[in-house]
Amino acid sequence: MYCISPNPIRFLCLVRWASQGPYSCHVIRKVCGRTRFLVSDPGRVETLTLEVAYHGGLIGVILVAWFYTRKAGLDWWSVVDLYIPAIPLGYTFGRLGNFINGELFGRVTTSSIGMYFPMDPAGQLRHPSQLYEAFFEGVFLFAVLWSIRKFKIPKGAMLALYLIGYGTVRFFIEYFRQPDDHIGFVFLSFSMGQILCSLMIAAGVFLYFYLQRREKA
Numbered sequence: 001m002y003c004i005s006p007n008p009i010r011f012l013c014l015v016r017w018a019s020q021g022p023y024s025c026h027v028i029r030k031v032c033g034r035t036r037f038l039v040s041d042p043g044r045v046e047t048l049t050l051e052v053a054y055h056g057g058l059i060g061v062i063l064v065a066w067f068y069t070r071k072a073g074l075d076w077w078s079v080v081d082l083y084i085p086a087i088p089l090g091y092t093f094g095r096l097g098n099f100i101n102g103e104l105f106g107r108v109t110t111s112s113i114g115m116y117f118p119m120d121p122a123g124q125l126r127h128p129s130q131l132y133e134a135f136f137e138g139v140f141l142f143a144v145l146w147s148i149r150k151f152k153i154p155k156g157a158m159l160a161l162y163l164i165g166y167g168t169v170r171f172f173i174e175y176f177r178q179p180d181d182h183i184g185f186v187f188l189s190f191s192m193g194q195i196l197c198s199l200m201i202a203a204g205v206f207l208y209f210y211l212q213r214r215e216k217a
Helices: 008-019 021-040 042-047 054-072 076-086 088-101 129-148 157-173 192-216
Strands: 185-187
Touching: 054 076, 054 192, 076 088, 076 129, 076 157, 088 129, 129 157, 157 192, 185 192
Parallel strands: none
Antiparallel strands: none
């Protein structure tokens, strides 16, 4: 089904190259996400911490993986069809790590599912949004993509379906996540994450129809 060599060395090289993507793009996130913060208080530039946002990291991974597949003489669309279904499982462990560290907690809630997080300066009950993400962005999305791969879809469509799937799940989970303090709500009651997820969904839909039309041509 996939025109890719099973050579494990190539696989490890692809993983190594792709892993550099998030770190190469965190600078873009810093500039775009913290410009308002720096302008309002330049003296606090030393308080900025090194963090890798998902959306910036995604762009980096795609660019670096695409460059490597061209360099290695592999078929890009076959590569994404092969590897993408398993990617969500990585989020499961990543978000569980966030939960264990008590970071990236959710919004304040009065629900019985609410939890106290030591790193919360307000000390209020909050949604354990890390667990929501671990399940829906990880296990649930993995199950969906792993099932879809058995159906006849355009070559390379796994990337489009991943963008649509993750964007949709993350968009709704954002209603339970605490927005970044330095960004807050960007448009009406929508967070930056929801705006970026909307762009992801639109890009995924466009890509799917492009691949479908390309295959029929």
